[in-house]
Amino acid sequence: MGRPHIRRVAVAVAVATAATGLAGTAFAGPSTGVERSAASARTSASASAAAVVAAARAAAFAHASASGVSKGDELHAQDVMIDPEGARHVRFVRTHHNLPVLGGDLVVHLNNKLAYAGVTRAAGHAVKPDTTRARLTARQAASKAARAAKGHAGGARLVVDARGGGAALAYQVTVTSRGASHTVVVDAVTGKVRSDIPDSDEFLSPKLVRTLRKRGETINPATGSGSGTARASLVFDPGGHRAARYPANAKGTGKSLFVGKVRLTTTQTSRGHFQLRDRTRYGTETRDAKGSYTESFTKGKKFTSRTDVWGNGKTSSRTSAAADAQYGVTETLDFYKKTFKRKGIANDGKAAHAMVHWGKKVANAFWDPTCNCMLYGDGDGKMFKKPLVVLDVTGHELTHGVVDATAKLEPTYVDSDGNQYGEPGALNESLADIFGSNVEFFAHNKKDTPDFLIGEKLGLKQKFLRRLDHPSLDKLEGTIDYWSPETYYTEVHAGSGVSSHAYYLLAEGSGKRKIGGVTYDSPTYDNSKVKGIGRTKATAIFYRALTRYMVSTTDFHGARVATLKAAKDLYGAKSTEYKTVDRAWAAVNVTAANRPTARR
Ligand SMILES: [Zn+2]
Numbered sequence: 001m002g003r004p005h006i007r008r009v010a011v012a013v014a015v016a017t018a019a020t021g022l023a024g025t026a027f028a029g030p031s032t033g034v035e036r037s038a039a040s041a042r043t044s045a046s047a048s049a050a051a052v053v054a055a056a057r058a059a060a061f062a063h064a065s066a067s068g069v070s071k072g073d074e075l076h077a078q079d080v081m082i083d084p085e086g087a088r089h090v091r092f093v094r095t096h097h098n099l100p101v102l103g104g105d106l107v108v109h110l111n112n113k114l115a116y117a118g119v120t121r122a123a124g125h126a127v128k129p130d131t132t133r134a135r136l137t138a139r140q141a142a143s144k145a146a147r148a149a150k151g152h153a154g155g156a157r158l159v160v161d162a163r164g165g166g167a168a169l170a171y172q173v174t175v176t177s178r179g180a181s182h183t184v185v186v187d188a189v190t191g192k193v194r195s196d197i198p199d200s201d202e203f204l205s206p207k208l209v210r211t212l213r214k215r216g217e218t219i220n221p222a223t224g225s226g227s228g229t230a231r232a233s234l235v236f237d238p239g240g241h242r243a244a245r246y247p248a249n250a251k252g253t254g255k256s257l258f259v260g261k262v263r264l265t266t267t268q269t270s271r272g273h274f275q276l277r278d279r280t281r282y283g284t285e286t287r288d289a290k291g292s293y294t295e296s297f298t299k300g301k302k303f304t305s306r307t308d309v310w311g312n313g314k315t316s317s318r319t320s321a322a323a324d325a326q327y328g329v330t331e332t333l334d335f336y337k338k339t340f341k342r343k344g345i346a347n348d349g350k351a352a353h354a355m356v357h358w359g360k361k362v363a364n365a366f367w368d369p370t371c372n373c374m375l376y377g378d379g380d381g382k383m384f385k386k387p388l389v390v391l392d393v394t395g396h397e398l399t400h401g402v403v404d405a406t407a408k409l410e411p412t413y414v415d416s417d418g419n420q421y422g423e424p425g426a427l428n429e430s431l432a433d434i435f436g437s438n439v440e441f442f443a444h445n446k447k448d449t450p451d452f453l454i455g456e457k458l459g460l461k462q463k464f465l466r467r468l469d470h471p472s473l474d475k476l477e478g479t480i481d482y483w484s485p486e487t488y489y490t491e492v493h494a495g496s497g498v499s500s501h502a503y504y505l506l507a508e509g510s511g512k513r514k515i516g517g518v519t520y521d522s523p524t525y526d527n528s529k530v531k532g533i534g535r536t537k538a539t540a541i542f543y544r545a546l547t548r549y550m551v552s553t554t555d556f557h558g559a560r561v562a563t564l565k566a567a568k569d570l571y572g573a574k575s576t577e578y579k580t581v582d583r584a585w586a587a588v589n590v591t592a593a594n595r596p597t598a599r600r
Pocket of ligand 1: 429432
């Protein structure tokens with residue numbers, strides 16, 4: 001999971017009060033591959049970001065019954081997305097009498113004349129708490145949180161917890177232990193721990209690790225230092241020949257563990273000295289954590305070289321894993337930029353860093369929003385023999401960063417082992433798999449041929465970890481193919497199958513198909529035949545849905561509505577694409593008719 005949106009509230013408030021800060025992340029430009037009317041977008045794009053935010057805020061209060069905002073609420077803009085046809089979508093977080101509201105996020109939709117066109121909201125109720133007086137002191141709340149999450153508590157601050165239909169006065173506390181942080185929410189009146197959610201997403205869930213251990217399975221991906229697999233950078237021009245002044249861009253070679261020889265844009269710091277840092281991609285860089293649990297990127301040791309060759313294709317060089325990491329991160333950034341014009345993970349033009357050799361025998365990899373970087377452990381040497389630096393893992397994890405910067409989908413429940421549950425969390429995992437496999441298609445590396453499988457290079461007995469065409473073929477996490485009322489209580493990786501399957505059906509259709517050497521056979525709940533609209537269009541629909549029409553509480557029925565809206569924007573309500581979105585969801589048993597009334 002991504003970081004709970006709680007901590008982000010502070011950031012958003014700061015952005016909203018500084019008009020210049022907003023402009024930095026705002027008008028992202030057309031964020032899907034499809035432009036319908038660039039000319040109209042240009043004329044209507046002249047309204048300033050501040051004017052758009054003001055119009056959206058006024059619209060939210062004018063349409064209070066639809067938006068759910070009420071007296072005492074303040075709206076703080078987090079993001080403004082502009083469509084090619086000129087429509088705007090302003091994402092807000094909320095405070096209530098200056099207290100951050102958890103689960104109070106909403107997106108206000110405006111047409112190209114800045115008139116109200118609808119709202120997507122996380123909470124369907126007014127967030128007025130019964131009391132504004134806390135019984136617990138901040139110190140008492142912090143010590144409760146520290147006990148619950150077994151670590152050291154930072155300061156506690158008062159919030160309104162509006163998740164799950166309530167509106168409770170609560171304390172929000174960050175607890176850290178061994179480099180991992182949790183956000184704990186403690187009821188300010190009863191002292192009950194309302195939630196305890198890890199701030200970073202581990203690629204391998206505690207449940208999966210236990211299953212693998214029970215089965216005596218190991219993760220031991222094959223390495224190789226083959227050559228001729230790299231392709232030239234398509235997106236950026238390193239311009240290395242004007243290298244008289246330093247630092248200068250250089251063309252380096254990575255000898256990676258899993259994707260052969262790859263070309264990397266590096267930095268020449270002086271004559272004969274290079275650093276594993278890519279100035280053409282916002283200064284994205286990989287460092288060596290040297291076995292520490294630091295969440296501070298600046299504490300990582302720089303990778304430097306005299307030859308601009310990085311690694312030797314084997315784990316005997318500490319730099320090989322760094323080559324994989326730097327390659328995976330830059331390919332992911334390029335995928336988002338080239339496909340959606342997204343500039344960096346948070347669309348703010350900032351670097352996405354990576355640290356390899358993180359921690360002592362850590363058998364995992366994760367996106368850490370605190371350091372804005374990917375952290376890769378080396379494996380425990382027993383069950384996990386190598387660093388988890390394969391491409392689709394990186395694409396998956398960085399997509400959690402993208403979700404964190406947009407819809408911030410949250411698990412509804414986390415158990416004491418750290419396993420996460422609930423449909424919004426499952427949707428988050430699914431989007432990470434969908435875009436993660438699209439990163440593979442984008443990278444088109446012969447050493448890691450693109451497919452709709454996740455973790456196919458991990459060396460697992462079932463040959464993959466998860467797959468989008470027929471999720472239930474996975475027996476390790478028990479991923480499901482179809483929605484049912486119980487899905488709301490399913491572990492997030494297992495539950496991810498519902499929307500991953502819908503995405504696959506939308507892209508490629510039902511039945512047998514061979515794509516790039518892999519045979520797929522996608523079933524449907526209602527035995528209907530679905531004809532796919534192609535991966536490019538399906539991906540554009542899901543991206544637009546994520547960035548415009550999803551909020552922290554979006555469940556699978558909400559995702560159906562979001563993707564229908566996105567398809568309508570892009571292709572029209574009478575289009576084959578729109579109808580196929582509807583059919584794909586019906587084929588995984590998500591329909592307008594079976595939406596649970598409690599969550600409508
Ligand atoms: Zn994940």
